[in-house]
Amino acid sequence: MRIKTFSLNSDHQVIVKIVKELFSLFHIEVGEDFEEADFGRWDIRNEQLAGNPVRVVTRLILDGRETLERRAEGKEDERESAAVHRIIKLNLYWILRERFGFPAAPWGILHGVRPTKIVHRWIREGLPEKDILSRLEADYACSREKAELIVPLAFRQLPFLKTSDERTVSIYIGIPFCLTRCLYCSFPSNILPEETKLREFMGVLAKDLAAAKDAVLRYGFRIQNIYIGGGTPTSLPDNFFAEMVDMVYNAFYGEDIVEFTIEAGRPDSITGAKISCMTEHHVTRVSVNPQTMQERTLRRIGRRHTPEDIVAMFYALRSAGIPHINMDLILGLPGETAEDVEDTMRKVVALGPDDITLHALALKRGSNLKLMLDENEHVELPDDEETRRMSKTAMRYIHDAGMHPYYLYRQGYMSGQLENLGCCREGAEGMYNIQIMEEHQTILGIGGAATTKVVDFKEHRMKSSFHAKDLATYLRDIDIYIEKRNRLLEEVYGGQEELASC
Numbered sequence: 001m002r003i004k005t006f007s008l009n010s011d012h013q014v015i016v017k018i019v020k021e022l023f024s025l026f027h028i029e030v031g032e033d034f035e036e037a038d039f040g041r042w043d044i045r046n047e048q049l050a051g052n053p054v055r056v057v058t059r060l061i062l063d064g065r066e067t068l069e070r071r072a073e074g075k076e077d078e079r080e081s082a083a084v085h086r087i088i089k090l091n092l093y094w095i096l097r098e099r100f101g102f103p104a105a106p107w108g109i110l111h112g113v114r115p116t117k118i119v120h121r122w123i124r125e126g127l128p129e130k131d132i133l134s135r136l137e138a139d140y141a142c143s144r145e146k147a148e149l150i151v152p153l154a155f156r157q158l159p160f161l162k163t164s165d166e167r168t169v170s171i172y173i174g175i176p177f178c179l180t181r182c183l184y185c186s187f188p189s190n191i192l193p194e195e196t197k198l199r200e201f202m203g204v205l206a207k208d209l210a211a212a213k214d215a216v217l218r219y220g221f222r223i224q225n226i227y228i229g230g231g232t233p234t235s236l237p238d239n240f241f242a243e244m245v246d247m248v249y250n251a252f253y254g255e256d257i258v259e260f261t262i263e264a265g266r267p268d269s270i271t272g273a274k275i276s277c278m279t280e281h282h283v284t285r286v287s288v289n290p291q292t293m294q295e296r297t298l299r300r301i302g303r304r305h306t307p308e309d310i311v312a313m314f315y316a317l318r319s320a321g322i323p324h325i326n327m328d329l330i331l332g333l334p335g336e337t338a339e340d341v342e343d344t345m346r347k348v349v350a351l352g353p354d355d356i357t358l359h360a361l362a363l364k365r366g367s368n369l370k371l372m373l374d375e376n377e378h379v380e381l382p383d384d385e386e387t388r389r390m391s392k393t394a395m396r397y398i399h400d401a402g403m404h405p406y407y408l409y410r411q412g413y414m415s416g417q418l419e420n421l422g423c424c425r426e427g428a429e430g431m432y433n434i435q436i437m438e439e440h441q442t443i444l445g446i447g448g449a450a451t452t453k454v455v456d457f458k459e460h461r462m463k464s465s466f467h468a469k470d471l472a473t474y475l476r477d478i479d480i481y482i483e484k485r486n487r488l489l490e491e492v493y494g495g496q497e498e499l500a501s502c
């Protein structure tokens with residue numbers, strides 16, 4: 001649907017964002033330049049009525065002729081501003097659906113990255129499971145299917161979340177290099193540079209690691225998980241890889257470590273020497289990311305390995321005794337159908353991985369894929385319906401393999417309005433995945449494009465400090481980024497020395 005322009009009786013950023021999210025959800029395009037449009041002008045008027053509980057009326061006026069109206073009220077346990085924003089979104093969602101017959105969105109108006117957060121809040125407040133399910137449907141127009149996905153998943157996370165406290169942290173190390181750039185990638189990864197640049201990176205990384213280690217000692221942190229990601233850490237040449245793993249191990253490995261993960265990404269980046277290095281350093285989890293087992297798709301998305309390479313890499317890791325192997329797949333890749341996903345799932349499940357993460361393709365700014373679409377190049381992308389068929393097929397294999405979903409997050413512009421879903425066999429839950437996705441634990445970010453996330457338990461919010469996304473800036477300004485991380489840690493943990501002994 002196309003409209004030429006719209007107006008809002010508020011320029012509050014959150015309200016503008018809400019409206020834009022709904023337009024995007026229902027594929028409503030806005031443009032003064034459209035030669036043909038379904039409507040010339042929409043006026044959206046929201047009014048908060050006096051009294052308690054919060055009540056909001058939303059009106060949508062179409063071309064000044066037709067007025068549609070909906071009203072709703074907030075809940076006792078909602079903050080006033082949160083209730084107002086939710087109701088505006090819910091009102092407009094229903095007005096648009098009822099007037100134009102748009103199909104139900106699987107997640108309703110739950111647009112955030114972490115839909116489980118609201119579920120965890122209700123769990124903490126003591127709401128029983130059936131009430132949480134009902135509120136997701138009533139308050140957020142979430143489908144029963146998605147509600148029944150995240151509510152049991154959130155309950156399943158509870159014992160893992162309980163293993164952490166204010167002084168328990170995880171360490172993330174970003175190695176921002178890859179062998180080639182995938183079509184859909186929007187990460188700030190760099191094609192592996194020559195040796196001099198790598199040497200410079202290692203020097204800066206050593207400084208970054210040392211500063212983070214000082215912080216760990218200063219605040220008495222207990223390290224629960226180490227995660228080396230990127231990029232593709234295994235794209236480093238063998239000698240650099242061994243040196244990097246050794247530095248990380250010496251800085252942070254200790255008896256409290258529950259999980260030590262390395263992303264191995266692609267089979268063309270792995271060697272026997274790297275596998276030996278990982279086992280020698282007690283790596284517990286390796287992520288192998290085939291994305292698909294369809295050879296023509298691998299070529300299409302810019303990977304230069306075959307499905308057979310993935311199988312060989314999997315068995316090499318298994319026979320080396322890596323305890324947990326995770327495999328990432330993407331639903332909605334160019335040119336794929338649900339039948340391709342079925343074939344991929346059959347091949348992946350046959351290997352017996354401990355964990356399978358199902359991603360839905362997200363069209364992100366900065367990716368070559370988005371660029372091609374923006375420039376009207378032909379890319380054969382499966383539509384939402386087909387991607388949902390893919391998801392159903394994949395989930396059938398997950399259940400048949402005895403796996404269950406254990407963490408979930410969403411991104412903007414996801415194919416099929418789906419989600420990224422981590423599934424594993426019993427006992428193979430990735431602790432780091434749960435802690436980071438639920439923003440329940442402080443994560444110290446080290447390396448290229450890394451983010452430090454500090455949980456402020458007093459203010460109940462997450463505060464972040466970002467290393468430069470661009471490699472040259474990271475290398476040049478490392479002292480500035482270390483200082484920013486230190487300041488953030490001091491802001492939250494400074495003056496709480498008494499907790500260090502807890």
Ligand code: SF4
Nearest residue numbers: 178181182185189231
């Ligand atoms: S392997 Fe990952 S980080 Fe590297 S280019 Fe592909 S998607 Fe991007």
